[in-house]
Amino acid sequence: MTTSDQSQRVTTSDQSQRVTTSDQSQRVTTSDQSQRVTTSDQSQRVTTSDQSQRRSSIAHALLARSFLRSRLQPQTLRSRAALETFQARHVLAHLDWARARSRDLAKRFAGRPTSAWRSLAPTDKAAMMASWDDVVTVPVRRDEAMKIALRAERERDFSPTLRGYTVGLSSGTSGNRGLFVASPEERAEWAGAAIARVLPDWLPGLRAHRVAFFLRANSNLYESVGSRRIAFRFFDLADDFSAHLTGLSAQRPTVLLAPPSMLRLLAEATLRGDLALAPTVVVSVAEVLDPVDEGLIRRAFGRVVRQVYQATEGFLGSSCEYGTVHLAEDVAVFERELVAGSAEGAFQPIVTDFRRRSQPIVRYRLDDVLVPRRSPCPCGRVTTALDRIEGRADDLFLLGAARAPLFPDFVRRAVMLADARIDDYRVRQLAPDALTLWVAPDDAYPAAHGALVALCRARGATVSVTRGEAPLREPLRKLRRVERAFA
Numbered sequence: 282m283t284t285s286d287q288s289q290r291v292t293t294s295d296q297s298q299r300v301t302t303s304d305q306s307q308r309v310t311t312s313d314q315s316q317r318v319t320t321s322d323q324s325q326r327v328t329t330s331d332q333s334q335r336r337s338s339i340a341h342a343l344l345a346r347s348f349l350r351s352r353l354q355p356q357t358l359r360s361r362a363a364l365e366t367f368q369a370r371h372v373l374a375h376l377d378w379a380r381a382r383s384r385d386l387a388k389r390f391a392g393r394p395t396s397a398w399r400s401l402a403p404t405d406k407a408a409m410m411a412s413w414d415d416v417v418t419v420p421v422r423r424d425e426a427m428k429i430a431l432r433a434e435r436e437r438d439f440s441p442t443l444r445g446y447t448v449g450l451s452s453g454t455s456g457n458r459g460l461f462v463a464s465p466e467e468r469a470e471w472a473g474a475a476i477a478r479v480l481p482d483w484l485p486g487l488r489a490h491r492v493a494f495f496l497r498a499n500s501n502l503y504e505s506v507g508s509r510r511i512a513f514r515f516f517d518l519a520d521d522f523s524a525h526l527t528g529l530s531a532q533r534p535t536v537l538l539a540p541p542s543m544l545r546l547l548a549e550a551t552l553r554g555d556l557a558l559a560p561t562v563v564v565s566v567a568e569v570l571d572p573v574d575e576g577l578i579r580r581a582f583g584r585v586v587r588q589v590y591q592a593t594e595g596f597l598g599s600s601c602e603y604g605t606v607h608l609a610e611d612v613a614v615f616e617r618e619l620v621a622g623s624a625e626g627a628f629q630p631i632v633t634d635f636r637r638r639s640q641p642i643v644r645y646r647l648d649d650v651l652v653p654r655r656s657p658c659p660c661g662r663v664t665t666a667l668d669r670i671e672g673r674a675d676d677l678f679l680l681g682a683a684r685a686p687l688f689p690d691f692v693r694r695a696v697m698l699a700d701a702r703i704d705d706y707r708v709r710q711l712a713p714d715a716l717t718l719w720v721a722p723d724d725a726y727p728a729a730h731g732a733l734v735a736l737c738r739a740r741g742a743t744v745s746v747t748r749g750e751a752p753l754r755e756p757l758r759k760l761r762r763v764e765r766a767f768a
């Protein structure tokens with residue numbers, strides 16, 4: 282990100298905003314309560330000469346609006362009942378809009394009234410990918426989007442858009458990667474919501490922030506967001522680590538946003554004395570934050586690590602000042618599909634996002650397993666508080682002939698508690714009766730090995746545990762410490 286010194290502004294009004302987003306073919310309309318952007322046909326087209334300027338202003342207005350909404354809304358939604366009323370109203374309006382434009386959604390409704398949306402059969406990533414062209418409400422076809430997204434990854438150039446829309450791939454494992462499309466306005470909304478949630482003490486005029494943002498993919502939008510109060514700098518995860526150290530030393534960020542795997546590398550560099558940073562806010566994005574990393578990062582920077590929980594499917598949650606992740610129930614409804622055999626009420630969420638227009642997410646089963654908190658969070662928010670995000674349902678271990686499920690969290694705890702010195706590990710399940718294990722430091726291996734064997738035996742399974750290879754540092758791959766390698 283290079284815009285920090287320029288005269289760009291994020292303000293709460295529509296005036297005086299400047300931007301550099303490059304897309305065309307956007308249609309805009311103003312309507313009832315505020316500015317609303319749509320790709321539909323009733324809207325008026327903005328003419329070419331003013332287009333770039335106009336769109337830019339709109340992107341910034343949306344970012345500012347989303348920022349404010351995210352800041353203010355939690356105060357207006359004081360009870361669970363008020364939240365649910367708010368959701369119901371927004372879901373109905375959104376689905377009325379979306380079912381008229383998404384062929385797939387029209388088919389799923391099959392003539393039922395919009396109010397019957399909870400009776401729709403859930404969908405998932407595979408189904409979404411299979412009927413992509415019918416799902417989306419924008420003129421972006423799967424095959425061309427895929428081609429552009431793959432080329433962008435290969436060439437590390439994320440500037441090309443497709444008819445004005447950003448397309449990209451989630452950072453899952455190959456063969457299981459989700460394709461997403463977003464309008465500049467949706468990206469602006471996302472950025473506004475994310476920024477709002479991670480700058481807890483940000484109020485106009487109070488303090489300036491320098492934000493270091495580590496992403497797999499740059500976005501022309503983020504580059505365009507900057508002001509005297511918030512200056513962004515983008516770091517590409519694919520770049521050399523030494524270049525990051527130089528860049529960070531020059532920028533001296535007050536806010537550090539990165540996937541936990543990168544935060545950990547930066548924390549290690551800090552503890553070694555190779556890097557001197559004093560961020561006031563540290564935010565983990567894009568991957569689930571593992572307690573083993575959280576502890577080390579907190580020790581290095583002296584800050585509780587805040588977490589933005591997101592996926593291709595959108596903005597899903599974020600942690601509050603107590604470090605508890607709350608679901609983003611002001612933008613989506615999360616229904617629960619309980620995981621069989623879980624005493625803790627673990628569930629896979631069925632998500633219905635009532636903001637996302639380009640690619641409607643309606644009763645979409647996420648791959649993640651979430652565990653709710655038993656007691657309310659001390660922050661008092663009425664949104665669902667999580668004890669933890671277990672990670673992918675695909676990574677539940679399946680033990681023995683009965684394939685009894687074992688949550689990654691049990692594996693994690695067994696390893697971590699085996700020896701207090703352990704600060705990194707990998708456990709892969711290769712077959713119902715075979716695991717591999719790697720731990721650091723290496724001489725903690727026997728203790729961790731014993732703990733894993735005992736854990737499986739307590740679950741009635743005899744499992745052989747053998748030594749796994751040391752992991753490679755792969756900044757572009759999602760970090761999975763507990764992984765199942767068979768279907």
Ligand SMILES: [Zn+2]
Pocket residue numbers: 601602603605607658659660661662666
């Ligand atoms: Zn809380």
